[in-house]
Amino acid sequence: MLMFTLRRLAAGVVLLVVITALTYTLLFFSSSSIARNILGEQASEEQIALKEAELGLDQPLPVRFFGWVEAALRGDFGRSWFNGEPVIGALVNRAPVTLTLMIVSIVLVAIVATALGVLAAVRRGWVDRVVQVGAVVGDAIPGFVLAIILVAVLAVQLAIFPAVSTIQPGAGAAAWIASLTLPVIAIVLNYVTSSAQQIRSAVIKQLEQDYVRTLRSRGIGEGEIVLKHVLRSAAPAGLTVLSLQFIGLLGGVVILERVFAIPGLGALAVGATVRGDIPIVMGVVILTVLIVIVVNLLVDLANGALNPKVRLS
Template sequence: MFFAKRLFTSVGLLVMVSGMTFFMILMVPGDPAVTAAGPEATAEQIEETRKRLGLGDNILVQFVRWIHSAVTGDLGVTLQGGTPVADLVLERFPVTVGLALLAIILALLVAVPVGVIAAVRQGSLLDRVITIAASAGTAVPAFWLGLVLVIVFSLTLRILPSSGYVPFTESPSRWLQYLILPAATLAAAPAAEIARQLRASMIDILDQDYVRTARAKGLPTPSVLLKHALKNAGVPAMTMIGLQMTFLLGGAVIVEQIFGVPGLGALSITAVLQRDIPLIQGTVLVAALAVLVVNLMVDLSYRYFNPKVQ
């Protein structure tokens, strides 16, 4: 029942986002028929293109037609080149997903131990250093950090490539080599936010009676922290992780441009610059779907961390 309710809500949100995207794009200056017909097209050719694309129909009719096509997997074709939008998105989307997953893994590998250590050593010099570092991590712009990493690891040390991409299926080691810098750039801010949230949650949990009772029974500190404290601090931490996954998908637009990663973010930039409306709609729709799936997974994870959640 819980899953069905969340799924129904997600579908409604997806339709709402699709509608907002569709109608906002119509407000963008420029005629899609001119873009599709080409800069040297005659007035007759432009009008013929407008009729072929159905741009002369009522706006609501266009929206319903687009939604119907999207449900069947048809996202239309690009205005320049006539390439199916679904093919382009399916080609680029796994690249962005791989980058985001690697970034969140790096963020968790740093944030979880750091957050726990800061909570256990609350008020110490180490705790203050971690807090300051976390604040700095949230304040550093991704584009600046990306450029610094390129200068240090690519231009100075020459141990990692500055740009490019190799598919995971072709070579996992080279895939990691090309994505480690952009993933680290994306992971900095989420790692800082997750560490701060986990520290605050752990401090509150460690002050609870059942934790003090577990310690009084003589349970080892690692067991108290992992089995009792960390799991119960997982609900607010998972909320932050879900929010940061959304941030990663949005931040990939900038990072992919910096490191030359051919993902969905780079594709959306190209679509905007070319005013390719079907391509913009397709990338936004798939990105919104990815965010909703992440949020649904986070909601379902609450029941693992707290079985009382209904």
């Protein structure tokens, strides 16, 4: 198990290095107008040249990149080029909102999708048809469309929830719940049936295995077979699907945060990218990659614990 974990960690480190280098390189080719964006259109060429020298934009790409890496390894990710806010501070202020939205959503998706998937596999009938049709509809309708519909009905028409986020520094639990309920519902509706379909397929595959027939021949009840044996064997497929859904949310949540005006990482990343605020963009990228690595590692470890064959792959 130790070697399995070390291999996964090594793969994560390689992923972090590659994505960091590629992102910084791409940002380098789009950094020609950053100094003008900071100083405004009225700035002279001399002022722009001085600002570029101050930010290090006049240095070659390798020098800039390795200088940034050296500082990052010391825990210094720099400050925003536009408002001077420390990158770490910006991430700490925004990350809890986004992670809360994502974690609550994926936990609810896991619970509901597992229940629907097992029922569809065991009972078939109308539950099975609902899951399959819902999976097609959920994939066809973008999450932001569902979000807009929810805002129009539950926020504008019925005024049950606020149309935009009321989360601010120091806001209480009530503001968080009211602001995140609609986006959580939108994510769950968008993801739950497609996840349930994958879990359904995994459960059906396990129900067709010889060990299930053996358990039935011993007189073991269907409920015990499904809960104690089938679900354990089908869990790796379900965990993989849910991990992909979670990682996909890292991109989808950007649009939802814009729809609901949620002050999360998505809004931070979009604003920094538009302005060309490279320190903020790099901070968001590093945090995002670390989240992906941690999620993949946890899923791999869970799959390895459930299925020893995975450790040898």
